[in-house]
Amino acid sequence: MVPTSSALEFVGAPTWSALSGKPVAADVWTSVHEVPHVRIGQGADLVVVAPATADLLAKAAHGLADDLLTNTLLTARCPVVFAPAMHTEMWEHPATRANVATLRSRGAIVIEPDEGRLTGKDTGKGRLPDPEALFEACTEVLARGNVGAPDSSTPDLSGRHVVVSAGGTREYLDPVRFLGNRSSGLQGYALARAAAVRGAEVTLVAANVGLPTPAGVRLVRVETTSELRDAVVEAAASADAVVMAAAPADFRPTQVSDAKIKKAADGSAPTITLTQNDDILHEISTTRARAGSVIVGFAAETGDDTGTVLDLARAKLARKGCDLLVVNDVSGGAVFGSPDNEAVVLGADGGRTDVPLGSKSALAHVIWDEVRRRLV
DSSP: OOOOTTHHHHSOHHHHHHHHSSOOOSSSSTTGGGOHHHHHHHHOSOEEEEEEOHHHHHHHHHTOOSSHHHHHHHHOOSOEEEEEOOOHHHHHSHHHHHHHHHHHHTTOEEOOOEEEEOSTTOEEEEEOOOHHHHHHHHHHHHHTTTTTOTTSOOOTTTTOEEEEEEEBOOEESSSSOEEOOOOOSHHHHHHHHHHHHTTOEEEEEEESOOSOOOTTEEEEEEOSHHHHHHHHHHHHTTOSEEEEOSBOOSEEESOOOSSOOOOOTTOOOOOOOEEEOOOHHHHHHHSOSSTTOEEEEEEEEOOBTTBOHHHHHHHHHHHHTOSEEEEEEOGGGOSTTOSEEEEEEEETTSOEEEEEEEEHHHHHHHHHHHHHHHOO
């Protein structure tokens, strides 16, 4: 725990020490014989600055070292994550934006702040992400190894805008009933979190997902397939890549009752007429809003008497017109709600990447690796 002198104005050193179980110092003169201004950075596996103020970002960008924290940043050769928190005007100031760009160009990971309540009555972009979301982002960084370390290469999705859809849409029959599916949103959220760690500006379009918003990600909530389509098409206009991990309903009722549909006294069931929803993946694949963008689809297949899972997936890849198709064999309900996944990533260029069973985060990085190879 290395607080700045300003941080100690908010929470005193005894409190920091009691909570962390470690000694706390803000200056370079405490325990000088242990050379903490060098040793802390040298021995760290990860340095996380949270919250990172505008002042701290400026010092880090210009290599200033007037306290223990800024000295640690200069000596660290491990990944460094900055989680900015400040008022919107400060975050948007050209000086801050230039400092952030400098840090990112040196390999540091600067997480985009959240939008929400700030100091006083103000709201806007500049809020520190939730601790759980920050922890998950840092876990991603550690799993990626030296990416994000000072003087390492710039994160490979830096400067890119990507769109990820997640979850399952609902098509309402009446105010309380709907047609839906079993998609949990876990894979889409893993994709969004991985892209943010790799430096991308991320728009996450989430359909009926209750998971915490990943740190540094812009969240757009939707319910129906129509709402999902509108949000994805709008975001795709400025996107370098779109990954459609959501499970949109293929059909919707032709009529939606304004009141709850009641049981009939004679035990008969109502007749529900369905109509087909728009094919979002086909639309954004065949009408590219941005030249050179990469479009990724998902196929949850079980195989049938017309073909195997991969047979059906290859036909879908050709039919949809996307660049990559992530194929899941969901026989017996596999994948849904599980933290793990295995898949085959098919490319329109004939490529095939088999991903063995592992975390959905691991699969997310494989998908972004494939996307990155195709970005121009």
